[in-house]
Amino acid sequence: MKITVWGCRGSLPSPGPEKIIYGGNTSCVQVELKNTLIVLDGGSGIQRLGSHINRDITEVHIMLSHLHIDHTMGLGFFLPLYNPNVTVHMWGPATSEESLLQRLRRYFSPPLFPVRLSELPKHPVIHELHDSTFDIGEINIKTNYICHPGPTLGLGCNTKTRFSRTCPIMKFRSVLQIFRTNLNGQAVMILRKMLICCFTILNIGRLNTPAA
DSSP: OEEEEEEOBOSSOOOSGGGTTTOSOBSEEEEEETTEEEEEOOSTTHHHHHHHSOTTOOEEEEEOSOOOGGGTTTGGGOGGGGOTTOEEEEEEEOOSSSOHHHHHHHHSSTTTOSSOGGGSSSOOEEEEESSEEEEETTEEEEEEEOSSSSSOEEEEEEOSSOEEEEEEOSOOHHHHHHHHHHTTTOOEEEEOOSSSOEEEEEEOSEEEOOOO
16 A cells, blocks of 8 residues: 555645645545545645646546535546546535535636536546445445534555554544554554544555645
8 A cells, every 4th residue: 555645734725845844735645555535634735735746647536524524625626626637525524404416517617616516528436435434445434423623534545564643633642542443553654733633544565745
């Protein structure tokens, strides 16, 4: 499993020379295994990811932990959405009040964004998630509702030998202890300081953090 962090900032993109090591883009993590491509969140980092995707990729899965603007602001700039030869799946938390499609249409509409979902060359496939477990290719996905303003999911990606999880939370110490216990302390932690702490815990063979 190969994981690339394209964005790890919270609330707002924060460019500047002091951010050159980890970049200034908001949440976006790329997970690859063979021909499977999963993107965790669609923050501003997804724009750079879109311009670096292998041209042989014909299917992309975007997993949205929640729909706050720092996790969705880059969706409209994701190049595969404008390629009719690529099928883009968008996964996100279900609610009892409004469908995920309706909530995504709010972003993909003027005055927030000039292009509507219906105007894309190929309409993305929308999937609503609850507390779920399912497979995409050889990657097992597990989602659980977590405590955060608005419907929010913790997202876990697993194979037989690899594990990654991203989880936006208000307080991370107790959850971090749980993850440490589950992984027997064998984890590489990427933490970012922000008003709403978001972290990814990885036990992987290769990790990339391109400057954004």
